Amino acid sequence: MKDAEAAVSTVGLTRDFGSFRAVDGVNLDIPRGAIFGFLGPNGSGKTTTIRMLCGLLRPSSGSGRVVGCDIAREGEAIRRRIGYMSQKFSLYDDLTVxxxxxxxxxxYGLANAKRRERVDAMIALADLRGRERTLTGALAGGVRQRLALACAIVHEPEMIFLDEPTSGVDPAARRRFWETIADLADGGATIMASTHFMDEAEHCTSLGLMYAGKMLISGSPDALKRELTVAAGKIWQARVPDSIGFLDRIRAFVSGGILDAYIFGASVRVLACGARLPADVAGAAAWEEREPTLEDVFVHHVRSSAGMEGQRCDA
Ligand SMILES: Nc1ncnc2c1ncn2[C@@H]1O[C@H](COP(=O)(O)OP(=O)(O)O)[C@@H](O)[C@H]1O
Ligand SMILES: [Mg+2]
Structure with a gap:
């Protein structure tokens, strides 16, 4: 395999279930050593994409290569060389750690000394020293998740797919999990991880946002945030009593100097075209300027893809 080849590359990757298109023409390019964060609401096609990349599900059309192998023809070779932690990771509860x-x-075909060495290394990686003989069924959620990761990478794969690995675990366990992911990437592995958490997305070297089967945008966290303030001018935030009613009124301005307006935590945010808010909007609340976050990027792109935004700022 050529060293320069990307860890993952796809062209027009598509999967239909009957007449339903779950993944729609996805083009991906993930360089080696990257931590690629895969974002998107439930049902947007993340798991289906990952299963195709792992050689577990045939594409309906399009093509892809993972660690130098063709996903449609070389699924077995791919599965030997990748680690896959599925959404419902499968540990045997009646076996010990x-x-x-x-x-x-x-x-994965490891035997004898090599097997003992790798099992021992994974016990260290998952911080399970002293719990080797604990029944897996008795482990707490965060610990189970570390063991599931260790099982998925016991054969030292060069590429690791993690499908919502941190859903259902507490914030401290999530932080720790991502430290391990960063260590694995430092060691040369390529990671693709789906997540719903924006703080996790910030740990990634690049991100892709899926929506209704399509990859809406991709790029580094910083580039995505920068692009948003190029598309719009500035982001303004205000606390208002009736945010839904307020948004209804504000959105009338979408074609007049506002690119988008949406709820943001307990506040309302607007993307203004240019440096100033339209006078009526400016007078409607006590606005403060804010830096763009990934949440702004994703909320805006999902809304815009769903046809809920107004015109482009330069229209
Ligand atoms: N085996 C299947 N048969 C029919 N529909 C499926 C199948 N697998 C997934 N889907 C549908 O494809 C869409 C994408 O699902 P999925 O890839 O699991 O999304 P995500 O992982 O982003 O939540 C969903 O609407 C889901 O119901
Ligand atoms: Mg999924």
Missing amino acids: AENLTFYAGM
Whole structure:
């Protein structure tokens, strides 16, 4: 395999279930060593995309290569060289921690000294020293998740797919999980992880946003935020009593100097075209300027894709 080849590349990757198009013409390019964050609401096609990339589900059309192998023809070779932690990661509850790791190591063809060495390394990575003989069914959520990651990467894969690995675990466990992910990337692995959490997205070197089967935007977190303030001028935020009613009134200005307006936490935000708000909007609340966040980027692009925004600022 050529060294320069990307870890993941797809062209027009598409998957239909009957007459329903779950993944629609996705083009991906993930360089080696990247941490690619895969975002998008439930049902947007993330898991279906990941399963195609892992060689577990055939594309209806389009093509893709993962670690130098064709996803439609070389699924078996891909599965040997990647780690995949599925959304419902499958650990054996009636096996101990060490037995689960040993089982997965065996499945990947590791034997004898190499197997013992890798199982031991994974116990260290997952911080499970002292719990080798604990039954997996008795582990708390965050610990189970670390063990599931360890099982998925026991064979030292060069590419790791993680499908919502941190859903259902507490914030401290999520932070720790992402530290491990960063270490794995430092060690040369490429990571693709789906997530709903914007703080996790900030840890990624690049991001892609899926919506209704399509990849709406992709790029580094900084580039995506920069592009938003190029498309619009500035972001303004205000606390208002009736934010829904307020938005209804404000959105009438979408074609007159506002690119978008939406709820943001307990506040309302507007993307203004240019440096100033239209006078009527400016007078309607006590606005403060804000820096763009990834949440602004994603809220705006999903709304715009769903046809809920107004015109472009330069229209
Ligand atoms: N095997 C299947 N048969 C029919 N529809 C499916 C199947 N797998 C997924 N889908 C549908 O495809 C869409 C995308 O699902 P999925 O890839 O799981 O999204 P996500 O992971 O982003 O939540 C959903 O509408 C889902 O119901
Ligand atoms: Mg999913």
